[in-house]
Amino acid sequence: MSEALIEGRTGKWEMVLGLEVHAQIVSKAKLFSGAATDFGAEPNTQVSFVDAAFPGMLPVINRYCVEQAVKTGLGLMAAINLRSVFDRKNYFYADLPAGYQISQYTRPIVGKGTIQLDLPGGETRSVGITRLHMEQDAGKSLHDQSPNETYVDLNRAGVALMEIVSEPDMRSAEEAAAYLRKLRSILRYLGTCDGNMEEGSMRCDVNVSVRKPGAPLGTRCEIKNVNSVRFVMQAIEYEARRQIEILEDGGKIDQETRLFDNAKGETRSMRSKEHAHDYRYFPDPDLLPLELDPAMVEKIKASLPELPDEKKARFIKDYGLNAYDAGVLVGEQASANFYESVAKGRDAKIASNWVTGDYFGYLNKSGLDIATAPVDAAKLGGLIDLIADGTLSGRLAKEVFEHMWASGKPAAAIVEEKGLKQVTDTGAIEQAIDAVMKEQADKVAEYRSGKDKLFGYFVGQVMKRTQGKANPAALNELLKKKLAG
Amino acid sequence: MTSPMASRLTDLTIAEARDGLRKKSFSATEIAKAHVQAVEKARGLNAFITETPERALADAKASDQRIARGEGGPLEGVPLAIKDLFCTKGVLTTAGSHILDGFKPPYESTVTANLWRDGAAMLGKVNMDEFAMGSSNKTSYYGPVTNPWSRRGDNRKLVPGGSSGGSAASVAARIALGATGTDTGGSIRQPAAFTGIVGIKPTYGRCSRWGIVAFASSLDQAGPMTRTVRDSAIMLRSMAGHDPKDSTSVDLPVPDYEAALTGRIKGLRVGIPKEYRVDGMAGEIDKLWQQGVAWLKQEGAEPVEISLPHTKYALPAYYIIAPAEASSNLARYDGARFGLRVPGDSLIDMYENTRAAGFGKEVRRRVMIGTYVLSAGYYDAYYLRAQRVRALILRDFTQAFEKVDVILTPTAPSAAFGIDEKSDDPIAMYLNDVFTVTVNLAGLPGISVPAGLSADGLPLGLQLIGKAFDEETLFRAAQAIEQAAAFKARPAMVG
Numbered sequence: 001m002s003e004a005l006i007e008g009r010t011g012k013w014e015m016v017l018g019l020e021v022h023a024q025i026v027s028k029a030k031l032f033s034g035a036a037t038d039f040g041a042e043p044n045t046q047v048s049f050v051d052a053a054f055p056g057m058l059p060v061i062n063r064y065c066v067e068q069a070v071k072t073g074l075g076l077m078a079a080i081n082l083r084s085v086f087d088r089k090n091y092f093y094a095d096l097p098a099g100y101q102i103s104q105y106t107r108p109i110v111g112k113g114t115i116q117l118d119l120p121g122g123e124t125r126s127v128g129i130t131r132l133h134m135e136q137d138a139g140k141s142l143h144d145q146s147p148n149e150t151y152v153d154l155n156r157a158g159v160a161l162m163e164i165v166s167e168p169d170m171r172s173a174e175e176a177a178a179y180l181r182k183l184r185s186i187l188r189y190l191g192t193c194d195g196n197m198e199e200g201s202m203r204c205d206v207n208v209s210v211r212k213p214g215a216p217l218g219t220r221c222e223i224k225n226v227n228s229v230r231f232v233m234q235a236i237e238y239e240a241r242r243q244i245e246i247l248e249d250g251g252k253i254d255q256e257t258r259l260f261d262n263a264k265g266e267t268r269s270m271r272s273k274e275h276a277h278d279y280r281y282f283p284d285p286d287l288l289p290l291e292l293d294p295a296m297v298e299k300i301k302a303s304l305p306e307l308p309d310e311k312k313a314r315f316i317k318d319y320g321l322n323a324y325d326a327g328v329l330v331g332e333q334a335s336a337n338f339y340e341s342v343a344k345g346r347d348a349k350i351a352s353n354w355v356t357g358d359y360f361g362y363l364n365k366s367g368l369d370i371a372t373a374p375v376d377a378a379k380l381g382g383l384i385d386l387i388a389d390g391t392l393s394g395r396l397a398k399e400v401f402e403h404m405w406a407s408g409k410p411a412a413a414i415v416e417e418k419g420l421k422q423v424t425d426t427g428a429i430e431q432a433i434d435a436v437m438k439e440q441a442d443k444v445a446e447y448r449s450g451k452d453k454l455f456g457y458f459v460g461q462v463m464k465r466t467q468g469k470a471n472p473a474a475l476n477e478l479l480k481k482k483l484a485g
Numbered sequence: 486m487t488s489p490m491a492s493r494l495t496d497l498t499i500a501e502a503r504d505g506l507r508k509k510s511f512s513a514t515e516i517a518k519a520h521v522q523a524v525e526k527a528r529g530l531n532a533f534i535t536e537t538p539e540r541a542l543a544d545a546k547a548s549d550q551r552i553a554r555g556e557g558g559p560l561e562g563v564p565l566a567i568k569d570l571f572c573t574k575g576v577l578t579t580a581g582s583h584i585l586d587g588f589k590p591p592y593e594s595t596v597t598a599n600l601w602r603d604g605a606a607m608l609g610k611v612n613m614d615e616f617a618m619g620s621s622n623k624t625s626y627y628g629p630v631t632n633p634w635s636r637r638g639d640n641r642k643l644v645p646g647g648s649s650g651g652s653a654a655s656v657a658a659r660i661a662l663g664a665t666g667t668d669t670g671g672s673i674r675q676p677a678a679f680t681g682i683v684g685i686k687p688t689y690g691r692c693s694r695w696g697i698v699a700f701a702s703s704l705d706q707a708g709p710m711t712r713t714v715r716d717s718a719i720m721l722r723s724m725a726g727h728d729p730k731d732s733t734s735v736d737l738p739v740p741d742y743e744a745a746l747t748g749r750i751k752g753l754r755v756g757i758p759k760e761y762r763v764d765g766m767a768g769e770i771d772k773l774w775q776q777g778v779a780w781l782k783q784e785g786a787e788p789v790e791i792s793l794p795h796t797k798y799a800l801p802a803y804y805i806i807a808p809a810e811a812s813s814n815l816a817r818y819d820g821a822r823f824g825l826r827v828p829g830d831s832l833i834d835m836y837e838n839t840r841a842a843g844f845g846k847e848v849r850r851r852v853m854i855g856t857y858v859l860s861a862g863y864y865d866a867y868y869l870r871a872q873r874v875r876a877l878i879l880r881d882f883t884q885a886f887e888k889v890d891v892i893l894t895p896t897a898p899s900a901a902f903g904i905d906e907k908s909d910d911p912i913a914m915y916l917n918d919v920f921t922v923t924v925n926l927a928g929l930p931g932i933s934v935p936a937g938l939s940a941d942g943l944p945l946g947l948q949l950i951g952k953a954f955d956e957e958t959l960f961r962a963a964q965a966i967e968q969a970a971a972f973k974a975r976p977a978m979v980g
Contacts, residue, residue, distance in 0.1 A: 049592060053817040055585070056572045056594060056696040058731050088813050090859070094832055099816020150832065152821070280859035282868060285703035285810055287732050 004172035005213065008244045014213045015240045016220075017176050017206065018168035019232075021183060022161045023193035024137070024201035025068045031136050031160035032059030032102060039199050043142075043153035051158040053097035058286050061086075065160040066290065068192040069109050069134050071300050072162055075190045075307055076129050078113025080297050084133075086287045090280040094152050095139035103163075105281045108133035109290065115166075115186070116309050117178040122323030127179055128167030137161050162193070168207065168217070173233040180204060180229050181331070185308050189333050197228050204232055208239040210247065218243070219253040223267050226260045235260040239267050311336055319348035328356050334370045335360075341377035346384050354380060358398065362405050374408035375401070383411035391415060393422050393472050424471040426478060432465040433458075433475075433482050447483055458483065491519035495659040499563050499716040500743075502662055506552055506562045513552065513562030516662075517545035517606055520564040523660040524608055527978075530631045530658060532651040534569050535577045536609040544606030551604065560723050561604030566661035568652050569610040570617055571597045571707075572696040576607075580698040581615040581625040581648075584843025585824040594696025595728045596665060596707045603723040608661055611651030615845045616815065617672055617700040620917035622650025623904065624847040632680060632901050633658040633976035637942035643901040646676030646917075652710045653680040659979050663711040663720050667697060669704045670803055671897070671921025674933035677710055678896035678946025681935040681974060683717045683963070684710040686921075688953045689928035690735035691721075693728030699814040701807040702733075704925040714934065714964040718742035721956065737954060745957035750965045751785030753958070756889035760796040761920060763898060770895045770945065773937050777893055777947045780969035781962065789889050793881040795874060796923060802874035803922040804915060805858050805867050811848075812855025818843060850911065879927045886952050891962045894920050896933040896946035920948060930956050934963045935972040944974065 005012040030037060033050035050057040073080050085107040088100040110132035117125045139157035141150050164183065170176050184195035184202060195202050204227070209220035223239060226232045238260075243253050257276070258267040283289075306314070308330045315326040315336075329352065330336045343351035359380060363373060383401060386392040392400060392415065403414045415421055423429060436458060437444050447454040458479055463470055494516050497505065505511055521538040541564055548562040572578050572590035579585045593601075601607070614624040621644040622630040630650040632643040634657070645654040649666030653676035656664050666673035668686035677684030685708045692707040699705060709720035722743070727736040757778060762771065778788050820826035820839030827838035844852065858867035885892065897917055924931035930953070933946040947966055951959035 052822055054590070054592075054823065055578070055580070055588070055698040055817070056590070056592075056694075058695050060730060060732055090813050090816060092816065092819065092833075092836055094819075094821055097817060097822060099819065100813050278861045280813070280856065280861075280864075282809060282813070282859055282864070285701075285733075286699075 004175070006210075006240060006244060009248050012213060013210045013240070013244050014171060015236065016168045016209045016211060016217060017170035017172075017236060018220075019166045019170070019176060019179060020205040020207070021164045021180070022203045022205075023072075023164060023187055023195070025065050025134075025160040025162055026192055026194060027062060027065050027068060027160055029062055029064070030158040031062050031065050031134065033158050035158065037159050039201070041155055043151075043155060045155065047154040047157065051097065051154055053099070059102060059284070061287065061290065062160065065134065066109070066292070067296070067300060068160075069132065069162055070292065070297055071190050071304065072164075072187065072192045073110030073113065073132055074297075074301050074304055075186050075192075076110070076113035076115060076132065076164070078129055078132065079111035080292065081107065081109055081111055082292045082294060082297070083107070084109040084290045086284045086290065087281045088284045091277050093138070093141075094150055095141045095154070095157065097139070097154065097157060101136055101138065102284055102287070103135035104133035107289075115179060115182055117175060117182055118312075118327040119175070119178055120324075122327065125175065127169040127175075130165040130167050132162050132164045135161050135163060168209075173236040176206065176236055177229050177233050180232060182308070185331050189305055189307055200227065203227055206232060206235060206239075208236055208243070209253070210240050210243045218247075219255050221253065221256055221258050221267075223258045223260050224270065231260060231262055234265050235267055238265060242267065305333070319343060319352065321348065321352050325352050325356055338370050338377050342381050342384065344381075346381060347388065350384055350387070354384060358401055366405075374406075375404050379404060379410050386411050386415060390424060390471060391421055393468075393470075395468060395472075396420050396422055399468075421469065422471050423466050423469040424474055426474060429462070429466065429470050429475055429478055430482070432462050432470065433479055436461045436465060437482065444483065448485065455479070455483070490515075491522060492659075494519040495523045497662065498713050499560070499662050499711060499719050500713070502563055503559070503561070503719070506548075506557075509552075513545040513548035513606070514542065516562055517541045517564050520608055520660060520662070523658075527633075527658050527660045530633060530654050531628050532566070532611055532630050532654045532658070532660065533609045534579055534581070534612050534627050534651070537576060537607050538609075540576070541606045541608045544601070548604050548606065558603035558723075559719060560600060562606065563604070563662050564606045564608045565600060566608050566611045566652055566655040566664040567597055568613055568649055568665050568667060570613060570667050570698045571665055572698065573597055573607070573610065576610060578610065578698070579627070580617070581613040581627060582843065582845070582848065583626040583825060584818045584839070585698075586843075588824045590696070592696060595693035595730065596697065596724045598696075599723050599726060600665070605723070608655075611655055611664060613651055614648035614672075615848050616698065616811070617648040617667055617669055617705075618811070618847050618851055619647040620671070620675055620914055621902075621904075622647040622676075624845055626845060629904050630654050631904070633978050634680060634901060634943055635977060639941070642904045643943070644679065644904055646679035646897070646901060648672040649676050649684070649710060653677055653682060653684070656680070656682050656710050656712060657976055663709055663716055665707060665724070666710045667700075667705055667707050668921075668925065669700050669706075669807060670925050671918040673708045673710060674921050674931055674946070674948060675897045675917055677933040678935070678944065679901040681944030681972065681976070682710055682712050683714050683932065683934055683967070684708060685717050685721060685932040685956070685959070686924065686930060687721060687725060687956055688735075688930045689925075690733055691725045691930070691954070691956070693726070693731040693734045695728055695730040701810040702814060703810060704803075704807055706925070714932075714960055714967045715743060715746060717932070718746060718960045735954070740957055742956060742960050745961055746964050747961060748964065748968075750781065750962055753781070753786040753891065753962060754889040755781050755786045755788050755962070756791040756885050756892040757788055758791050758793045758796065758885070758892060758894060760793050761894045763919060766895070766898045767900075767939070769939055770898060773945050773947065774893070774895050777936055777966055780966055781893065783969065784965045786962070786965070791885045791889060791892070793878075793885060793923070795877040795881050798874045799878055799923040799926055800915060800919055802871040802878070803918065803926060804854070805871035806875065806926070808851040808855035809859050809868050810855070812852045812859065815844075815848070815852055847911070875926045878923055882923075882927045882929060882950075890952070890958055892950040894948045894950065896920060896948040900939040900941075900943035900945055924950050929953055930959050932959050932963045934966045934970070936966060936970045937972070938974055942974075944972070
């Protein structure tokens with residue numbers, strides 16, 4: 001990991017990173033009330049009296065959310081605690097109606113686990129999960145509705161979150177990004193969180209410290225609520241540099257909570273350790289300890305889908321893909337499924353090249369996803385079939401694909417329509433070669449006197465004459481023969 | 486002037502009212518009218534925060550129609566007073582606090598909904614110590630309640646006890662056939678003892694807490710306050726039951742408590758805990774306790790000397806755990822969504838202004854204590870240690886109940902005191918709970934039964950403590966005391 005070290009005035013520094021991710025649990029109802037959880041609803045339309053903390057209201061645990069948390073724990077290869085406890089985290093704020101957040105403090109539902117990071121070059125690295133606990137989200141304070149009043153929207157208040165805490169195992173912004181991407185991928189496979197950082201259903205706090213390699217851990221700062229992978233990387237780079245500068249100037253790091261300013265790309269102090277809240281945690285007397293039936297945990301375990309790591313291993317083994325391509329394909333369940341449909345009964349490597357290459361490229365450019373793209377797996381498969389049977393050259397296939405994307409028509413129809421069928425008729429190719437050699441007699445002479453590099457030039461000329469339809473293999477063979485005289 | 490008919494109706498027990506309604510000796514409307522008048526007449530007691538006479542009469546009319554059709558629930562036509570801690574839909578609910586000004590809940594508590602389901606009528610919402618914090622009903626924002634009893638030859642006003650002081654005074658003064666109370670450290674049993682009525686705190690989890698303004702969630706429990714043991718048995722059966730909306734409510738069938746009143750207690754083992762003989766307890770209280778033992782023995786019960794060694798730590802543990810939970814439970818009264826709001830220049834200002842104006846002195850004291858004992862650095866020394874004491878107290882009881890079926894103790898260390906007494910010393914006030922808090926800490930059922938009069942003519946109560954969810958045995962033993970004591974005294978004002 002030496003390449004991750006940062007060069008300072010006094011030598012190399014290593015960053016130590018740990019992430020706390022708040023992932024909104026996919027569930028129709030909130031963690032302790034029956035209110036709905038739809039994103040983007042009119043303010044205060046998804047609020048029960050429990051969420052608004054009216055007098056005498058009591059929380060009742062949503063069993064489905066518990067199952068989702070267990071499922072996530074299993075997906076993170078983590079220990080499931082059959083007995084966990086909900087605590088109250090007490091603080092006053094306008095968007096926290098009860099004056100406390102129900103969370104899990106000393107006895108979380110999920111204990112230690114691990115995540116495998118997929119790094120560039122197909123390398124992997126494992127990062128420890130410290131714990132996962134369930135808690136309620138707060139509401140939202142709207143400060144921009146009135147010059148002197150704050151409005152509060154409680155739609156989000158009480159929505160179920162999982163806080164997933166990593167060990168301080170990451171050493172670069174890239175690793176932190178890989179961690180977030182992998183965690184997001186696992187959560188989406190499990191269907192326990194949609195991983196949407198823009199809508200806030202996945203939010204990230206980053207703990208950053210720096211040290212000289214081999215030295216004990218430095219003092220950390222926590223950067224709160226960073227809401228995209230890119231910002232997480234920026235925040236880490238900025239914060240590590242800031243800390244190194246302070247330390248190299250002989251200063252010391254204050255343990256504090258900091259905020260990332262997206263616009264300025266810098267972190268700012270939010271509150272220092274001395275001003276840290278005293279949350280006065282204590283077990284919530286309205287809720288009994290959460291006891292899980294081992295049979296329920298087993299049932300969930302048996303129902304787990306094939307997860308990214310297993311899928312990746314299978315793709316490498318069964319399809320002969322390299323680790324990098326396999327990693328890219330399994331990132332999303334939809335793309336893995338898409339690839340498998342395309343590859344079925346076809347050359348797995350060619351399928352992989354098309355899916356990760358042109359297909360993903362067009363998806364990105366168009367902003368579409370697999371479900372809405374004009375070319376589905378069957379159509380892409382049809383195109384690959386036409387390459388395999390010699391109807392299309394690679395070059396022609398790219399052209400056909402472009403038409404397919406624009407029109408949504410199958411490859412065969414486009415080939416028919418546009419007459420893009422590759423010419424394998426040796427007579428026609430020979431004719432074209434003869435014509436080129438006649439026109440370019442001087443170049444032929446040069447070639448024959450040893451200028452081998454001209455071969456490509458001739459290929460191009462012949463292709464041009466056949467409007468690109470010549471079968472490249474046949475062309476090569478015939479051209480070589482004729483040039484040799 | 487109250488007609489003889491009306492006073493006969495307000496003097497009924499719930500069981501008599503039920504039987505008379507069934508036999509059509511009188512109508513629910515007649516009972517309701519008599520009580521509405523009695524409530525008006527007794528306004529001097531300050532027992533009610535909100536009277537709901539129209540509601541009482543409408544409820545009664547509906548009851549009469551059901552009775553005419555041959556229908557009707559177990560509490561059909563019975564007018565009740567509801568402690569103002571129970572949320573009642575569309576009816577002002579204050580918890581005795583200024584901070585809930587104007588709060589009309591858009592929902593009905595499970596316990597009161599159960600009572601209405603069974604045919605009861607609502608006379609109104611009765612006064613109480615603010616947020617149920619107190620043993621005198623003097624901490625209410627709506628002023629103290631006067632005990633209908635007074636000392637012989639002394640007309641100074643006495644407290645009805647607390648926190649369910651309005652409930653106790655209403656039942657004792659014959660202005661309600663029964664009342665709901667809540668008990669966190671003795672708030673049903675102590676006022677029942679001070680006013681010569683019966684009050685039971687059921688096992689924790691027996692009655693739903695949903696819709697009851699929370700004081701200390703792990704200790705709060707609703708219960709009935711009535712003039713006879715039988716009436717409490719009838720009323721509790723309606724109030725109790727599993728509620729999926731309260732995770733701490735227990736999914737057990739509710740027995741027919743009235744059917745348990747067989748009068749037979751032969752062979753019942755009655756524990757007498759030596760640790761309940763506390764310093765400074767009035768001699769007459771100790772004497773009454775001995776009398777209670779003798780009565781039960783007479784009926785064939787077997788007294789057993791027992792030890793509950795951790796009793797002396799109960800009061801301090803209680804006054805850590807209850808304020809700790811309260812400090813958190815009361816955080817929601819911030820002026821943002823309901824009740825009182827005193828504006829300020831910032832959010833923090835609004836919180837401070839609202840809470841300073843909205844909470845009385847005792848509530849503020851307990852919020853401060855609770856915040857302190859939960860603070861970082863103090864949590865282990867106070868809250869955690871108190872929880873350990875709580876576990877030891879439960880263990881004391883569990884071990885005792887291997888040898889006995891019920892435990893007999895006095896309910897309170899004294900009779901009702903004057904409204905002007907014990908004002909400045911919170912510790913003296915807290916000592917009222919010395920015999921009752923252990924029961925809440927252990928989650929057990931406890932009942933107070935009027936058993937005699939003090940030398941100056943004030944009612945005194947005896948407490949029976951039962952095994953968890955064994956209210957049946959408790960009622961049976963309580964009725965034995967009730968019958969032996971034949972407590973017939975009435976407050977002078979009732980005549």
